[in-house]
Amino acid sequence: MRLAASLFLALLALPAGAQQPPRWLATWSTANYAATAAPPRDSVDYVPTYVDRTIRQIVRTTIGGNSVRIRLTNEYGERPLIIGAAHIALRDSGATVRSSSDKAITFSGSRSVTLRPGAIVFSDPVNFHIPALTDLAVSLWVKDTIRATTRHPLGLQSNYVSAHGDFTAAARLIPDTTIAQWLWLAGVDVVNAKATGLIVTIGNSITDGYRSTPDANRRWPDVLARRLLGSSESVKAVVNAGISGNGVLGPIAGPSALARFDRDVLMQPGVTHVIVLEGINDLTRGTESADPRNTVSAQDIIFGYRQLIARAHERGLVIYGATLTPIGGMNRPTTPATDVKRRAVNAWIRTSGAFDDVIDFDAVTRDPEQPDRFLPAYDSGDHLHPSDAGYKAMGEAIDLTLFRRTRQ
Numbered sequence: 001m002r003l004a005a006s007l008f009l010a011l012l013a014l015p016a017g018a019q020q021p022p023r024w025l026a027t028w029s030t031a032n033y034a035a036t037a038a039p040p041r042d043s044v045d046y047v048p049t050y051v052d053r054t055i056r057q058i059v060r061t062t063i064g065g066n067s068v069r070i071r072l073t074n075e076y077g078e079r080p081l082i083i084g085a086a087h088i089a090l091r092d093s094g095a096t097v098r099s100s101s102d103k104a105i106t107f108s109g110s111r112s113v114t115l116r117p118g119a120i121v122f123s124d125p126v127n128f129h130i131p132a133l134t135d136l137a138v139s140l141w142v143k144d145t146i147r148a149t150t151r152h153p154l155g156l157q158s159n160y161v162s163a164h165g166d167f168t169a170a171a172r173l174i175p176d177t178t179i180a181q182w183l184w185l186a187g188v189d190v191v192n193a194k195a196t197g198l199i200v201t202i203g204n205s206i207t208d209g210y211r212s213t214p215d216a217n218r219r220w221p222d223v224l225a226r227r228l229l230g231s232s233e234s235v236k237a238v239v240n241a242g243i244s245g246n247g248v249l250g251p252i253a254g255p256s257a258l259a260r261f262d263r264d265v266l267m268q269p270g271v272t273h274v275i276v277l278e279g280i281n282d283l284t285r286g287t288e289s290a291d292p293r294n295t296v297s298a299q300d301i302i303f304g305y306r307q308l309i310a311r312a313h314e315r316g317l318v319i320y321g322a323t324l325t326p327i328g329g330m331n332r333p334t335t336p337a338t339d340v341k342r343r344a345v346n347a348w349i350r351t352s353g354a355f356d357d358v359i360d361f362d363a364v365t366r367d368p369e370q371p372d373r374f375l376p377a378y379d380s381g382d383h384l385h386p387s388d389a390g391y392k393a394m395g396e397a398i399d400l401t402l403f404r405r406t407r408q
């Protein structure tokens with residue numbers, strides 16, 4: 001009784017204006033990983049070095065908010081990343097922003113910040129009305145020499161690099177170079193009192209949106225975000241944690257889903273739900289190797305799923321399994337046994353009950369006459385990745401009432 005009375009008196013003693021800290025939710029995020037060591041300049045993997053340049057990066061919000069912060073990362077950096085200044089604004093068009101919306105960003109009160117190799121930093125909150133489903137421009141002045149080793153290579157978004165100088169506050173930035181990657185930017189978070197959670201979509205190139213139209217936001221998670229915000233369902237953000245070429249079990253491209261699940265899912269501000277679409281690369285890459293130790297079975301993939309499910313449930317998250325889409329005729333060496341394994345994985349996803357529910361992308365995209373292949377209208381042409389129409393069909397097939405579910 002004395003303890004209860006003491007707690008009650010302590011609560012009464014709180015200042016009348018005391019408030020809970022704001023609840024942040026990611027409105028945009030991406031999964032970064034390390035650039036290759038030192039490919040030649042004419043290689044498609046060449047990663048430039050920047051010094052005294054302003055990089056203006058465009059990101060698409062899902063939910064809006066009345067306060068915003070950014071997350072920067074030098075996770076794979078070879079040397080300190082020195083940001084001399086940073087600004088955020090509503091994008092007008094191209095590399096131009098609406099000057100009336102421009103806001104300076106600070107880091108623990110300072111206009112500049114140094115990220116040592118491996119570091120991640122959060123900016124200070126900025127009072128800023130952020131609309132839903134709009135383009136933001138995040139401008140970073142990279143003050144000292146740095147190679148862009150920490151990046152998300154498949155941005156499918158035109159981003160802009162200036163000539164020498166700090167142009168972070170400039171309404172009109174004249175690009176010296178245009179890039180289609182995101183560099184050092186890990187996420188954008190907002191405060192939105194009406195939002196009830198965040199859906200993280202983790203996967204490979206089919207989640208990353210490979211072969212969808214650039215600068216058009218036609219990935220299936222983009223479709224899902226638009227549908228949710230246009231529906232009567234409660235407000236939830238959607239972020240994309242896809243990495244092209246990624247695997248569940250091993251580092252095919254970027255860290256595996258098992259390795260990055262904490263960073264890209266569990267640590268996302270406000271996360272409540274997860275969708276997993278991953279496993280095709282694990283199954284198909286083994287056929288390219290003469291080493292039998294690289295071969296992956298259906299049971300290996302299922303083991304990986306069980307690990308992800310357990311980790312999500314431990315944090316109180318709802319996790320959905322998405323079936324693997326068709327691979328028949330794909331432009332990569334495969335055998336009939338590969339598709340047998342894909343179907344076995346899908347059968348387990350559908351019937352095991354291990355995931356909280358199932359999103360059947362295979363059923364949505366396959367050709368009924370040739371179930372191992374995409375419907376022609378949904379095939380981008382390489383028989384592995386969907387077309388814009390295929391991504392749209394995937395995003396539209398998701399039952400929005402799934403996201404009402406919570407775990408106690």
